[in-house]
Amino acid sequence: MDPNQPFPPHAFRRQDETSDAEFYHHPRFVTHIDDAAIAAVTQLYREFFLPNSALLDLMSSWVSHLPPEVPYRRVVGLGMNAAELRANPRLESYVVQDLNQQPALPFADGEFDGAALCVSIDYLTQPVAVLREVARVLRPGAPLVITFSNRCFPSKAIAAWHALDDRGHLALVQRFLEDAGSWQRITLLDRSPAPGRSDPLYAVVAQAGAKAILP
Ligand SMILES: C[S@@+](CC[C@H](N)C(=O)[O-])C[C@H]1O[C@@H](n2cnc3c(N)ncnc32)[C@H](O)[C@@H]1O
Numbered sequence: 001m002d003p004n005q006p007f008p009p010h011a012f013r014r015q016d017e018t019s020d021a022e023f024y025h026h027p028r029f030v031t032h033i034d035d036a037a038i039a040a041v042t043q044l045y046r047e048f049f050l051p052n053s054a055l056l057d058l059m060s061s062w063v064s065h066l067p068p069e070v071p072y073r074r075v076v077g078l079g080m081n082a083a084e085l086r087a088n089p090r091l092e093s094y095v096v097q098d099l100n101q102q103p104a105l106p107f108a109d110g111e112f113d114g115a116a117l118c119v120s121i122d123y124l125t126q127p128v129a130v131l132r133e134v135a136r137v138l139r140p141g142a143p144l145v146i147t148f149s150n151r152c153f154p155s156k157a158i159a160a161w162h163a164l165d166d167r168g169h170l171a172l173v174q175r176f177l178e179d180a181g182s183w184q185r186i187t188l189l190d191r192s193p194a195p196g197r198s199d200p201l202y203a204v205v206a207q208a209g210a211k212a213i214l215p
Helices: 035-048 082-087 127-137 166-180
Strands: 054-058 074-079 093-096 114-118 143-148 183-190 202-208
Touching: 035 114, 035 143, 035 202, 054 127, 074 082, 082 093, 114 127, 127 143, 127 166, 143 166, 166 183, 166 202
Parallel strands: 054 074, 054 114, 074 093, 114 143
Antiparallel strands: 143 202, 183 202
């Protein structure tokens, strides 16, 4: 799998093609990366998300990893499990939506000042369509912070993810954003806290591009 070549037809297939609603039916009140890697995610949010801004936490659960000392005007979660989202203390509101069934986001153009997508991009079967939608619901110039490590639910990750190593994952996410066409200043980061001693942590950060002005 070469992230610079056209995607082969099987790139977005998963070992488990049963419904995501079934897979995420029971809540999982666990964390998916270790504390040091979570701290690296939180630090990125500190750097990229402005206090008092409105944020969208995509593929959210019972924790958002936002810096506890920073107030935000509004944080909206979107994920698969209502019990997890209900238990998330940072969310003002939440939406349960399967992005693999329905990539269109139920939000207005420019409604958010930032978006987060933590350790979940590998589960999207239509990542380009979702990222195009994320750009639409962000105000121009707003940041998207995508983070991931080297762990996943293997049966639900797309084949393209399994075919690549960590560097390949960074290139793949960059490619998704480029194909979505509405992103600028795409930056690839290795924020692994302590190589060999904690989970690695990689990020792809981008800014929503200016919206096209129709004549
Ligand atoms: C590994 S967990 C990560 C949760 C959270 N972002 C975190 O950092 O702990 C994967 C998350 O992706 C969400 N998810 C998986 N498949 C999804 C889908 N098809 N549509 C929307 N969300 C999905 C699940 O609800 C789950 O919360």
